[in-house]
Amino acid sequence: MKKINLLLIAVIILMLCTGCGEEEKTDNYAAGMEAIRNLEYKDAIGYLNAANDDSADERLINRGLGLAYMGMSQYEDAISCFENALKLSDGRLREIDFDINYYLATAYYRNGQTQESISTYDAILALRPKEKEAYYLRGCVKLYGGDFESAKADFESAISLGAQDYDRLIQIYIVLVDNGYKEVGREYLYQAITDNESSMTNYDLGRIYYYLEDYENAKAYLLQVKISSDYEAALYLGRTYEALGDYNYASSIYNDYTLIDQTKAEIYNQLGLCYMQMGEYESALTAFQTAMSIENNEMMQSLKFNEIVAYEYLEDYKAAAALMNDYLKTYPDDEAAQREYKFLKTR
Numbered sequence: 001m002k003k004i005n006l007l008l009i010a011v012i013i014l015m016l017c018t019g020c021g022e023e024e025k026t027d028n029y030a031a032g033m034e035a036i037r038n039l040e041y042k043d044a045i046g047y048l049n050a051a052n053d054d055s056a057d058e059r060l061i062n063r064g065l066g067l068a069y070m071g072m073s074q075y076e077d078a079i080s081c082f083e084n085a086l087k088l089s090d091g092r093l094r095e096i097d098f099d100i101n102y103y104l105a106t107a108y109y110r111n112g113q114t115q116e117s118i119s120t121y122d123a124i125l126a127l128r129p130k131e132k133e134a135y136y137l138r139g140c141v142k143l144y145g146g147d148f149e150s151a152k153a154d155f156e157s158a159i160s161l162g163a164q165d166y167d168r169l170i171q172i173y174i175v176l177v178d179n180g181y182k183e184v185g186r187e188y189l190y191q192a193i194t195d196n197e198s199s200m201t202n203y204d205l206g207r208i209y210y211y212l213e214d215y216e217n218a219k220a221y222l223l224q225v226k227i228s229s230d231y232e233a234a235l236y237l238g239r240t241y242e243a244l245g246d247y248n249y250a251s252s253i254y255n256d257y258t259l260i261d262q263t264k265a266e267i268y269n270q271l272g273l274c275y276m277q278m279g280e281y282e283s284a285l286t287a288f289q290t291a292m293s294i295e296n297n298e299m300m301q302s303l304k305f306n307e308i309v310a311y312e313y314l315e316d317y318k319a320a321a322a323l324m325n326d327y328l329k330t331y332p333d334d335e336a337a338q339r340e341y342k343f344l345k346t347r
Contacts (some may be wrong), residue, residue, distance in 0.1 A: 024052035036067050039330055044068040059088045061117060063100055073332050074140055075111035082107060083272055113146045132161040143179050166204050207236045215240050231264045247277045265297035285310040301331055317347035
């Protein structure tokens with residue numbers, strides 16, 4: 001279920017970056033929200049508590065505190081803050097109410113309160129019956145709870161509300177695969193091609209064939225996209241060659257892209273993973289660290305973990321252990337990292 005967790009976290013990051021549109025810009029409040037974006041949750045709590053003295057909006061302070069506590073895996077505290085934020089409503093339904101409810105549903109889910117999370121999505125959908133994001137996330141939670149048929153119905157509602165939303169379709173496919181329903185996910189992908197092939201771009205056809213593991217078709221379509229100006233196409237073409245076992249050519253695609261654009265952390269991450277496969281661990285470490293230096297990238301957790309793995313392969317266990325200790329302070333829920341840390345402490 002780790003990847004469902006990551007998908008939900010991705011939604012949180014997206015919503016945090018876009019905001020609710022009603023943020024009051026006071027110094028402490030702004031500093032607190034910036035600290036959350038930088039994963040500095042303890043600092044964020046300090047700033048947000050101080051924001052009470054700046055006459056900042058109390059609802060927004062509680063919302064921010066909820067995000068900080070959720071980042072620290074203190075879900076009970078997060079739930080309390082989000083519920084307080086909702087109670088502070090003036091009775092008029094606004095965008096911020098939906099925003100907070102999405103966060104609350106995620107906090108319930110992370111706290112193991114599956115039914116409460118589902119009920120929160122129910123409330124959103126009662127007011128916004130065409131909210132495909134809520135259908136998708138409710139489906140994820142139901143799938144986690146073992147209710148496949150109900151989850152499938154939610155996923156199909158999300159798909160029907162965005163028939164050409166291939167990003168969402170692929171997210172649904174990945175969640176299904178991670179939970180043992182690969183064939184169901186493949187049916188959705190094949191149906192998308194059947195229904196929309198004539199209107200689909202080469203990029204969309206290429207990436208759907210990639211997930212269908214038809215790498216020759218994926219390559220054929222993606223090679224028709226100008227990857228020098230489309231980093232997502234470059235990613236999928238590189239991954240297609242990785243799947244075909246040609247890490248050298250895949251790394252050349254990523255390297256070529258970095259010559260014209262040094263702002264895409266995911267390109268550097270894939271480059272690093274290719275180098276790892278080829279046994280070029282110093283180059284891999286450089287790629288991961290370059291990606292980590294890119295501001296506002298949304299994959300810092302993966303990059304930090306990959307950096308640690310690179311140090312392990314370089315047999316620098318002291319550096320790997322120190323980094324893992326810091327990593328677990330920020331991401332305490334990562335069970336794989338906890339097991340790896342126990343190993344590192346024995347080296």
